[in-house]
Amino acid sequence: MFGMLFSIRSFVAKMSPVDMRDGFLCFQTSKYKLHYYETPTGLRFVLTTDLGVGSARDALQHLYSNIYVGLGVKNPLCPLGEPVQSELFRSRLDAFVRALPF
């Protein structure tokens, strides 16, 4: 999945007149919609949803600021480059995604 996302991102970067970070927002196929949010530090958040959903950008941003930063970054025992092991992170993330209006 990373290779595909990276290619789409480079493609959008070449075509887009806007700053690249706002360039690639989402794409959809006949089965699902994929939302993408990237931070200047190179963190990438991907959310796949049903086709009926509008823009999940705010949700992804909220996810980043509150859940990832609050739990992953501020917890000094959480190593940065590796998959997140924290149970608290998983449960908060789970509750947040379930609570989304779509």
Add this chain to the structure above:
Amino acid sequence: MYWYLPFISPSASMHLMSSELFTLTYGALVTQLCKDYENDEDVNKQLDKMGYNIGVRLIEDFLARSNVGRCHDFRETADVIAKVAFKMYLGITPSITNWSPAGDEFSLILENNPLVDFVELPDNHSSLIYSNLLCGVLRGALEMVQMAVDVKFVQDTLKGDSVTEIRMKFIRRIEDNLPVGEE
């Protein structure tokens, strides 16, 4: 003694805490490092390393809270550092001066430095860079947004100068590396 009562305001996401506690904590940290390492150069290196580890995480918190976008050039970066970041974390706004002709080096002038309130350097620690943590923080944070910089103190009120001056130099842009095997 002046205390900020801790409170959580509905409009601000930051808790106000006692600045004395912060200064005392930092002072205790430096004192302990001096005992552990015995020579000033090693203490400076440790402070820089600790600052670096703080910086790589602090940048995420900063971006999440301040919502600034990617900076287009080093001048914009300097502005964001002085006016947004320093204000957000230390409550001071340094001024930006002494731009090099190529636009890749500048100085931050801090009139007062909250880390050094009430601190005096004794004579046997004359090469200690007391606030070196700040250099590490700036270096670590900027590295996470793909900028390699060199940060150092050129003037320090603790050493008798009238202001504290931090010199920041842009070295190069760090390119995103593809993980091996993903081409």
